[in-house]
Amino acid sequence: MCGIAGAINAELTKESLNLIKHRGPDFQYFVVENMGGNSVYLGHTRLSILDLSPTGNQPMKSSCGQYTLIFNGEIYNHLELRKKLTSVDFKGTSDTETILYYLMKFGIDSVRDFNGIFALALLDKKEEKMYLARDMFGVKPLYYYQKGKTLLFASELKIIKENPAYEKAIDLDALNTFLAFRYNPAPKTIFKGIKKLEAASYLVLDNNLNSTQIDFWPRKQKINHNISEAEAVDQYSFLFEQAIKRQALSDVPIGVLLSGGLDSAMVAHMLAKHTDKQLKTFTVGFQGKGNFNELDDARETAKFIKSDHYDIFMNIEQFLETFSMSYYHTEEPIAAATIPPLYHVSKLAHEHVKVVMSGQGADEPMAGYKRYRGEKIIGDYGKILNMLPLNAIQKLFPANIALERGIYSSRFKNEVDRFVAIFSLFTPELKQKLFKPEIATIAFSEQRELFDKILANSDPKANSLNRLLYLDTRSLLPDSLLLFNDKITMAHSIENRVPFLDMDLVAFIESLPVKYKLNGKITKYVQRKAAAKFLPGNIINRKKKAFETPIGIWFKQELGNTLIELIEKPNSLSREYFNLAFIKNMIDLHKNKKRDYEKHLFILLSLEYWYQNFYSENFSDVVLENANYISR
Known part of the structure; x- marks a missing residue:
């Protein structure tokens, strides 16, 4: 690498x-x-x-x-x-x-x-x-x-x-x-x-x-509706193990970034099977309880696979400082709360290995996120949802932005327009209020055009959820998740390999009917069945946590004030392009629990940190500051 x-x-x-x-x-x-x-x-x-x-x-x-x-x-x-x-x-x-x-x-x-x-x-x-x-x-x-x-x-x-x-x-x-x-x-x-x-x-x-x-790979997606569940599980098992064996090729030791979830547990177990040395695993935990800390789950997995396990804690101050500095490396203003923990676990791994594998890339092809259940519901019950008045939903559930986005997206008859609506946090209506008047009147390009080309190669007869998975694998994954995974691990001179994105494995997954991906409430259905051959039920059936952080809570406390300080700086990005009064109103509504603007405010915070730590006119100072920070 x-x-x-x-x-x-x-x-x-x-x-x-x-x-x-x-x-x-x-x-x-x-x-x-x-x-x-x-x-x-x-x-x-x-x-x-x-x-x-x-x-x-x-x-x-x-x-x-x-x-x-x-x-x-x-x-x-x-x-x-x-x-x-x-x-x-x-x-x-x-x-x-x-x-x-x-x-x-x-x-x-x-x-x-x-x-x-x-x-x-x-x-x-x-x-x-x-x-x-x-x-x-x-x-x-x-x-x-x-x-x-x-x-x-x-x-x-x-x-x-x-x-x-x-x-x-x-x-x-x-x-x-x-x-x-x-x-x-x-x-x-x-x-x-x-x-x-x-x-x-x-x-x-x-x-x-x-x-x-x-x-160079415009291969058309075609769903195989004739494959049995047993055949699907066996073929998935074979291709996953083959992917691990392929990616184990290295003249230096390989470790695994281990979360408390299923994906990295599968990678770690299979890599341990195909290496002649004790596997090293690495985990980062947040100093908190419940959803904010997966260390116990990761340690349990490490104990099961008998890895040489290392973990590290991160506190609120480290999270915020790292989040600010990380934009020197991500270079694009990606709003992802998983960036600081990835930074710290990569720094930990750098002390022991040059190469790691991770579970990245499993969720998008295999319907691993909660929102995919929402798309399935929209596909099945869109006509009923379309009858629900959006204003009434906003009043009944003012803090449930996910539900609001789901109802909002169900209004669109065109599939691509609905996908754009599902993705969109700042709706066109919100952006009209956010932008300064002279910018709000600009005729921006149609965002759906970015997705049309990708979906042209998906199976037109496929279920809408299968098409959304196809889109996410070729947009959200490369241009957000994989982008910052590469940049942050490479900031610590670590190569991050992603066996779930093996070409043969993904091609097979994308040929499967939706029922083998999302079966009722069970996500990644075939993957879980394959994992049951070598992992215990307590690991397979853990509730998906990812790495959650209390961002929404922080914005009701000191982080809301931090954002106000950033946007009020004379050289802030927000001062040049946005309506500052509207941003302050969003913070007030969020603090008073009248609206859930956690993700919207996080986007604005990301933009300001990026503007200061990468776009900055004082870039030579930023380079020196980053060198000092990463060497701590």
Whole structure:
């Protein structure tokens, strides 16, 4: 796992590459090439995991000198791919060397054969072309900015943002989208002109920097209604174990980020089965009770699988301080309360391992969240729900924002419009009140357009819940959850592998009827049946907690005052774009329990922390402050 950066007709320096040194502390280097008269800088920072020798260093050139590759990620089936390259005299055993020669032989479209996680850039000097590619589910990030005949690209935004060739500005359309979704679906970013390369796609640029984007895995979803429950459980069991065995490939020890839930317990048990050393597991707990602390559950799981277990506590002060500082690493204003605990558990894991596996990616394909039950209810009883007056619901249940959103979304007959409504926290009506008048009148792009392209490859005959799962797996997952999981773990030079997103496993899950995912009130139905073969019932049937924090309570106390202080600063983002009086009114309504604005206020807090800790004009000070914080 590493970091990549490049530039065409702009300069990439050693100092700029150092901005992502945390992604690859073992080796950093860049080369300058030529592509049809264009200067090309290609840089790489290496975290050595496969083939620890210098033969795995990058940028890597082909023996003929025509191709240069920089690559971030792991290709779990690279040994299988090598079998097709019998004429190549390999110098080492790295997956980088494998895919360099594989792409040479079979062309850029052969990235569809890679079972793994990756972001890469390949320069073909003879054909005068540059290729950028990103993995199937967007586990590894890749950003790019193009203006005329200048191109910048990198694993992290900070390299592009700080390059003199980029003129920094906020994209108001992306700001509008963030207020609704709490993240920006690809290709959007909140930085004007900077795009995320979409998952499962590659970009082709010629020597005039004309670009073409191609989706390399537009495989149509097709539901198999004939599979029996027993067949589904057996096939799931086989594919899950195969995914663990594939991703256990490493020349350094692997640990597991262990929560108290089912997903990471399955990963830990199966990895322990397929490793010859005692597995190390890591957990973070919040200093509180009930839903705010999973340490006891995680310890129980660790005891069952006989792992070498480590855990750490985090208090309120650490949570808030880390939350503020974390935006230097996430780089995008993602509103997720799980970021601070991930930061601390990654820091703990860094002391013991270079690679971890986690349970990330299990919920979206397999209907693991409570809100999926809501979509099923809407699908089954939408006509009845549509008869309920929304104003009456608001008065009867003023603090139940989830119920209100569900009723609100049921009003939309069009499926995609309903999905947008389900995602949206700041509704169009709320945003009209939040934005300053001169911004509220801007004609923003239709947010449904971001989802139409994804859903075009889902099964049109599938249940609406199955289509929502398909959408979440290709939007919420890569552009929010996986994004901050990569950034935060890599901030501590840790590679995070996600076996639940194995290509073969997800393809199989997405072929299953809804009843094998959400069966009555039982979420992840087939997964639980498969887990019952090797985990006890007390682990399988634990109530899903995730990592909950008392954010709603804090906003009724000191955090509400903190937000007011932030928005009232002379240089705040809110002062420039929002109606401050409306935000203060939201805080008052929340404090007085007249409305549940926890998630809305958390979005605004996220924006202000991001603005100060990443967008800031004093970025050099932020870099130094972050270096001091992470070294504590």
